[in-house]
Amino acid sequence: MIEFEIFGNKDTRSGFGEGLHELGKSNNEVVALCADLIGSLKMDAFVKDFPERFFQAGISEANMIGMAAGMTIGGKIPFTGTFAAFSTGRVYDQIRQSVAYSNKNVKICASHAGLTLGEDGATHQILEDIGMMKMLPNMTVVVPCDFNQTKQATLAIAEHEGPVYLRFGRPVMPIFIKPDAEFKIGKADVLIEGTDVTIVACGHLVWKSIEAAKVLEAQGVSVELINMHTIKPLDKETLLKSLAKTKCVVTAEEHMRAGGLGDSVAQVITTEFLVPQEYVAVNDSFGESGTPMELMTKYHIDAQDVVDACLKVIKRK
Amino acid sequence: MFLPLNLHSNIFYMETKDLQNIASQVRRDIVRMVAQVSSGHPGGSLGCADFLTVLYFDSMKHSNAPFSMDGKGEDLFFLSNGHISPVWYSVLARAGYFPVADLGTFRRLGSKLQGHPSTDKKLPGIRIASGSLGQGLSNAIGAAETKRLNGDDAFVFTLHGDGELQEGQIWEAAIYAAAKKVDKLIATIDYNGRQIDGDVNDVMNLGNLAAKFTAFGWIVYEMDGHNIDEIKATIAKAKAGAGQGKPSVIVMKTEMGKGVDFMEGTHKWHGSAPNAEQLASALAQLDETLGDY
Known part of the structure; x- marks a missing residue:
């Protein structure tokens, strides 16, 4: 659990x-x-x-x-x-x-x-x-x-x-990170260990990904969740180690698809270890007024979007 | 006739003639540097040769042995209009910050003397990159605030082009410096009235500069940027008048291309280099006082 x-x-x-x-x-x-x-x-x-x-x-x-x-x-x-x-x-x-x-x-x-x-x-x-x-x-x-x-x-x-x-x-x-947790620039946290799919998330999407992982767990999908708090320099070692196990990746971020965490991960997988990737990110669009949670839903960066992306990417393996 | 400076230069006294001789050599360096790579900005560089010579060989307390990025206890200089790098590089070399022979590498691949000043190649004397205009005043204010926190009462000097004052960031900085009483700051404007596209008055008239700075809460001085004694006296006056809660600015009247007759009276030599024939003509007008690099 x-x-x-x-x-x-x-x-x-x-x-x-x-x-x-x-x-x-x-x-x-x-x-x-x-x-x-x-x-x-x-x-x-x-x-x-x-x-x-x-x-x-x-x-x-x-x-x-x-x-x-x-x-x-x-x-x-x-x-x-x-x-x-x-x-x-x-x-x-x-x-x-x-x-x-x-x-x-x-x-x-x-x-x-x-x-x-x-x-x-x-x-x-x-x-x-x-x-x-x-x-x-x-x-x-x-x-x-x-x-x-x-x-x-x-x-x-x-x-x-x-x-x-x-x-x-x-x-x-x-708040789910321990108050006394060690923080090292460039060293990602593996928050959940799993075998079917790797989620690489940053910022508020890490919590959304935890929610998604729970939903997926109930469906029998084993998620590995990496909190990639440093986008640059990217912790390639932790990423590649996880991908060797799961063979697919979902990236999740509160940012445009273009140029964000997802693209940094894509650079690693296209040059070093090719696996299917799905993006959870805003797709070439400006936002608008609304509550934070309404906006996350409307612009498809919510927990359900992470769930959907995981199921899709697993099928592409 | 003089040696590289090992310690604070202002403990030496330089006669007007000595400074004029240095400025003449600096002008030779400038035209030779830009001619050898057929690129660079001779006009504004020639116009500021007298000012930078006085600043580094008379007015500023500074050290090149070794160059310190932090410059604690030293007066600092920021060149905001980085495109006139040739004059700064020449003055720094002639003041002993690096070998004068390095001037021959200006704008060449791998050189520390980049087209616009930078810190990445570790050229002694440069503390921050400039080139994209309007940033140097903010940089200088930051350095002055750090000096204040460190209990360091040295001065911070800047130089700006007049066209550069069209950048909005300059006026953000001007408001800040007056509002926050940054008073060990002495900015200088190279008021030559010319920019790339033509006369400043035609491109975008700055109006009454002295009145503008006065209205912004600055102490304003005006001087002839080609009269060595007047430059010395004005900077001395600005230093003496500093520390009273107001920043200072010197509006310095200059001639773009000063010292080379065919480069004066036009904006055309802002960013163009002379050919071999033009170089020979320029050098014939400038005494080689310290030996070419």
Whole structure:
């Protein structure tokens, strides 16, 4: 029986807020910048306790990213905070030149990613950010799956030298990663061991995949679930080991099909170990207003979509 | 006549004539560098030769032995209009940051001297990439904020093209620097009035630049970018006036292509290199004071 201990329900952005606050206490070089979204990013505690290390950039994301790059000169570790849409698309050129090409130790922390931002609609629901960020040389891309893991990831990226994109979100979701779990950038978690199909998921789709695995288990299908929290560098070793066993894969993400986790996995399987793959992702479409869960259903990134994709891919073996 | 600098250069006193001689050699370097690869940006580079010479050989406290990325205790310089890399590379080489012979590798495959300045090839003196315009002021503000946190009272200098001010990010940064009292920051605008497509006034008129910066809360200075003594005095004045809660900007009047008669008075040499005949004509106008690379 697939069972997970649940440690309550929280949003991943609050995990970031707690992690950042802890870094404030433990690492004097950590500074934080925000573009007028302190409350949304849950940066309040850091701002209150470390005001001299907090920089309010106003609604000027380009300047914020450029400043963060400059702040590394002299040894600071800047964490920038705004919505994912404004952390990436709006400032792509600044990230490309000042951060990635210059290889600066900037942590771009992006909340409200994907459809689950909800009612604000498509202007804010970025579904292309993982693709944009993973294409940049020197950039590490981390998409943690729940509150605990987002906190652990926030602490871990401070120790990693180099540019990082950390993606998290708004909806309240179950917490199923242990509070004391080890988080290692680039080392995926095998959350469920199985033999019939491998699901590779990130972010909120990890919980949806757990729900799917339970449904499939009841139908006699044995699922192996990999929480691929680091999209770049991708943990090929864990992926290939699982595929050797199951011989098929479903990728699940709150992102566009093009350029996301699924494409990263596809690159590995087409070049190293060819097996059938199905995508659970948004298919070349903008989102719209609605509740997070309504949107996941409508845009086919819900647990049922993961179930359907698993059954389909197993038939293609 | 001078040696590479081992420590903070401003402990040495340079006569005006010495600085003029350096600037003349820098101009020779610029035209030779762009001519040898038939590409690059000589116009703005020639126009900023006097300013960068004064900055590195007189005004800034800096060290090349060894070059430190963090630059703690040093004045920092950010070239925001990265396309005038030839002048920066020449000044850095002549100031001893790397061998002058390396200028001969400019824009060639595998060179540390990329078309636009970058850090990936580890060229001493460069702290961040520039080329895509409008980012250097933000970078400099970040560096200045870090200096403030580190209790480091050194200055941060920048240089921008006037056309570059058409980028919106410049004005985001301008608001920030004034609002947050980033006051050890001295930006300079290369006000030559020309950009790739023509005169700035025709492409997109900037209006009254000094008034704009004043309205944004900056201390504004103006100077002739080809008068060595005036450049020295203006930077000294800006440094003396800093630390009072306001950022400073120097609007520097220059002539694009300065020192090479056929490159002056036009925007055409913004991004074009001279041919062999034109190079010979240019070099005949510029004294070889320190020995060509």
